[in-house]
Amino acid sequence: MTSYFNEMYQGKSVRVPYARLQDWMNSMPAELRQMKQAEAEALFRRIGITFAVYGEGGDPDRLIPFDMFPRVFSGAEWAKLERGIKQRARALNAFLVDxxxxxxxxxxxxxxxxxxYLNEAYEKAVVGFVPPKGVYSHIVGIDLVRTGPDEFFVLEDNCRTPSGVSYMLENREIMMRMFPDLFRENRIEPVDSYPEILRRTLASVAPMKCDREPTVVILTPGHFNSAYYEHSFLADLMGVELVxxxxxxxxxEFVFMRTTEGPRRVDVIYRRLDDxxxxxxxxxxxxxxxxxxxxxxxxxxxxxxxxxxxxGVADDKAVYTYVPEMIRFYLGEEPILNNVPTWQCGKDDDCKYVLSHLNELVVKEVHGSGGYGMLVGPKATRDQVEMFRGRITANPHNYIAQPTLALSTTPTFVAEGIAPRHVDLRPYCLVGERIELVPGGLTRVALTEGSLVVNSSQGGGVKDTWVLAE
Amino acid sequence: MLLTVDHVTRYFYDQPVRGVVQSHRLMPSQCAGQKVLKWKVSVSDGQMGGGFRDGAGDWVQGWTVLGPVNEITVHVTGQVDTVDQAGVLRGHKELTPPDAYLRKTHPTDADTGLAALADGLTTAKDALSAAHDISARVSDAIVYTPDTTNAHTTAAEALAQGTGVCQDQAHAVIAVCRHIGLPARYVSGYLLVGIDGAAHDAAHAWAEVFIAGLGWVGFDPANRCCPDDRYIRLGSGLDSLHAAMIRGIARGQGEESLDVSVTVQAAQTQSQTQQ
Incomplete structure (x- = not known):
């Protein structure tokens, strides 16, 4: 039986970051909790935040369950994460310039x-062009999981247009409205500066020919896009046009936006549209x-x-395995955050190992996403395992394998009361003239007992993520 | 050889369009054997946009036309002094790694028919001979026959019907080369056809194959030769779309029609006709 790291309890004692939540939790009878939960849902509906995260598909008008029990990091824990995330963001950008x-x-x-060079995401059209400040990926979303007090692993990097940050902001807003006392009792680092830092980051990479205060816009594919709400939300908070x-x-030589007062030159486009x-x-x-x-x-x-x-060539699943190498190569540093050990079936020795341990491993397609083309060894049927054995043998370059990770849990409100549920984390690192990270991120939680799948399409929810001031 | 070029592309719209945006690859490559004496590109009512040299060494130039317009003319004139380089692209500055030209695209995807054109060929010993063989086999398998294919025909389709034009033959050479691991690309440019100096309704295209130790080498399956001093090289790409001399789009409802006239003359011939 695998044991999971519980972020709140160490045996019977409460870990320091969660100390004050113990009383809060005990002081909330079931009726009050249900009332509060209903209140939270009403707030989310009123705000209209109902999109699917990370392009998972599904009903775009569905509300993603919000769990009121916050996920907490101490200042020291966060300090290490922050250094690791910024290090990774620097290395990924150095790789792209290279x-x-x-x-x-x-x-x-x-x-x-x-x-x-054969990667689908490698764009021949930009060879030889160095973007302003040498930055390719301005918003780096790094997906992390935790397996112990000091054990964090990077699951994947998102260098294109990672979504979900509006949940980080909304979850906090709603928690503050519903539980103002909690925010008086705990010294929680604010996240509400994110839109302003994002705007500043975008303005800092204005193009060579821009000789004035840059005009920034967000380019959206339109209202039918599952993250449209987030696009308009961020435009609103940054005070820029959504186009x-x-x-x-x-x-x-320039790009203009149509406005009621005539054409207006645009300097920086935050696009939420694929290449x-x-x-x-x-x-x-x-x-x-x-x-x-x-x-x-x-x-x-x-x-x-x-x-x-x-x-996008930096966040491909096969390229991922080389990020620690990038950190050493470009920065001359050792990686602060670890990769999940990954076997590349394209390598003979790795492939041999994978084929003889299929029951224990998670096998993924190199270009797959959203959980498609994936084998979860410990939960798979014999037929599924054999099917993957055939596929890997036929096309080894297309597959990687990783161990099944023991994701940490945090207390979560469930029908029976409070119970541990597995979580992950996506912080959003901003890269422009400076590299900045607001203390927080999006915590996703697997609401089904025992489930390790945090995707909202498979019963996942979201939580407010706290970083305590030291 | 002193070559003069006069290349006119006219776009007609049956209703006035609000504007046109184009991206051109219309400047001769900077390479050995091509000395540009005069060159001019004009776009009627056009405003010149941003221009830059891309990673493949091509000069890419944006143009915009503010409507309403019914007609646009892109006019290229110039004079280039050429020297035969036996098909080898020399002195050409580019940064794009040859491996990036191993990627498949829709028109250059090798089906079983195209793959079969590589039977018995390997790149291990003599990649140059393999490329020559591929070009010759393509010339035989796709017989140059105008008006049997269109701009969207794939290499596989052209091979299946056994006929096509320079675009189809170049696509086929590229597909087969990539299939055996040789980086290959599409090149657009001009060719002196015959000595009559008559106008043609299209420019020319051929393939380049990357040969380790030698670099990029041109192959023209339409003329069963490697480019020499009758050729002017403009730009390259993964296929005809990415190497297009002109990519453009009009804003508005107007239906577009096109008229192209290309005249390439050797200067001596020209001076004779003037006498």
Whole structure:
């Protein structure tokens, strides 16, 4: 029987960060709790925050369950996470500048050329272009899991347009409204500066030809996108315009936005649109969502695009295994946060190991997402295991395998009262002229007993995430 | 050889369009054997946008036209002094790693038919011979026949019907080369056809294959040769779309039609006709 690290209790004693929550928890009778839970749901509905996280699909109008029991980190725990996350964000950006430049890491034999240059996310169109301040990925979402007091692992990196930050902000807002006393009793680091730091970060990477206070916009695919709420929410909080492709146009060397007062030049575009769709003259010619000619303006220094086209090559699952190597290669440092040990079936020895331990491992497709094309060994049937054995043997390069991790738990309100449930964490690191991280992130929780799957499509919920001031 | 180029592309819209945005690869490559004496690109009512040299060494230039317009003319004129380099691209500055040209694209995806054109060929000993063989086999398998394919025909489709134009043949060479692990790309440019100096309704295209130790080498399956001093190289890409001389889009409801006229002449021929 696997034992899981409980973030609140160590045996019978309460771990320090959770000390004050013990009383709060005990002082809440079942009726009050139900009342509060109903109140929270009403608030979420009123705000209208109902989108699916991380492009998981599903009903976009469905409310993701909010669990009122906060997840807490001590200041010291967070300090280490912060250093590790920023280190990773620096290395990922250094990698991107390198592989679109001279490719030193490939020449040095530290990462296979085919993994980088044949990668679908590698954009030939931006080779030789260095974005302002040398930043490709301006918002780096790093998914973390915890397995012990000091054991944290990075599950994956998200260098393109990680979503979910609106939950971080809303969860806090709602907790503060419902339990103001908690925020008087605990010294909790605020997260509400995120939109302003994001705006400042975006403004700091204004293009070469911008000689004034930069105009920033958010480019959304439109209201049918599952994260549209988040796009409009962030635009609102940053005080910038939310635009669709048709609201922008290229004239001469610049990009303009149509406004009621006439065209207005745009300097920085925070796009929540995949590379393939942003410019039909450079990428998919049939895309109606983007802005024709945008890439020519971008590459000639007339506008900045965040994240930079091509950033996705750094967050691929096969490239992931080389991030510790990137940290050593570019920064000359040892990784502060560990990767999950990963076997690459494309390597003979790894493949042999994976095939003889399929019952214990999680097997993933290199380009898969949203839990598709995945084998969870310990929970799989014999047929499923055999099916994967066949697939891996036929196309080993397409698969990686990882151990099944013992995700930590935190107390969670459930029908029977309070019980431990498994959690993960996504903090959002902002990279521009400076690298900044607001103390917090999005905690996802698997609400089903025993479940290790935190995805909202499979019964996952969200929690407020606290970092205590030292 | 002194080559003069006159290349006119006219776009007609049956209703006025609100504006047009284009991205051009219309400047001769900076490489050995191509000395540009004169070169000019103009776009009627156009405003020049941002321009830059990309990782493949091409000059990419944006243009916009503010409507309403019914018609746009892109006019390229120039004079280039060329020297035969036996098909090898020399002195060309580029940063894109050759491995990036191993990626499949829709028109260059090798089906079993294309893969079969590589039968018996390996890159291990003599990649250059393999590339020559591939180009020759493609010339035989896809017979140059105008008006049997269109801009969206894939290499596999052209091979299946056995006919096509330079675009289809270049796509096929690229597909087969990539299939055996040779980086290959599509090149667009101009070719002096015959000595009559007559106008043609299309520019030219061929393939380049990366040969270790030698670099990029051109192959023109349409003319069963490697590019020489009759050729002017402009730009390259993974396939015809990515190497296009002009990519453009119009804002508005107007239906677009196109008229292209390309005249390439050797200067001596020109001076003779003037006498």
């Amino acid at each position: 592989v679109y430049g001279r490719g030193e890491i490939v020449r040095a034999g530290r990462i296979p050329a085919r993994l980088v 669709e492709g048709q609201d922008l146009f290229v004239e001469g 393939a769709y942003i410019d039909p003259l450079c990428f998919r010619p049939d895309s109606m969502l983007g802005v024709p000619g945008l890439m020519d303006v971008y590459r000639s220094g007339g506008v900045s695009i965040c994240s930079a086209p091509g950033a």
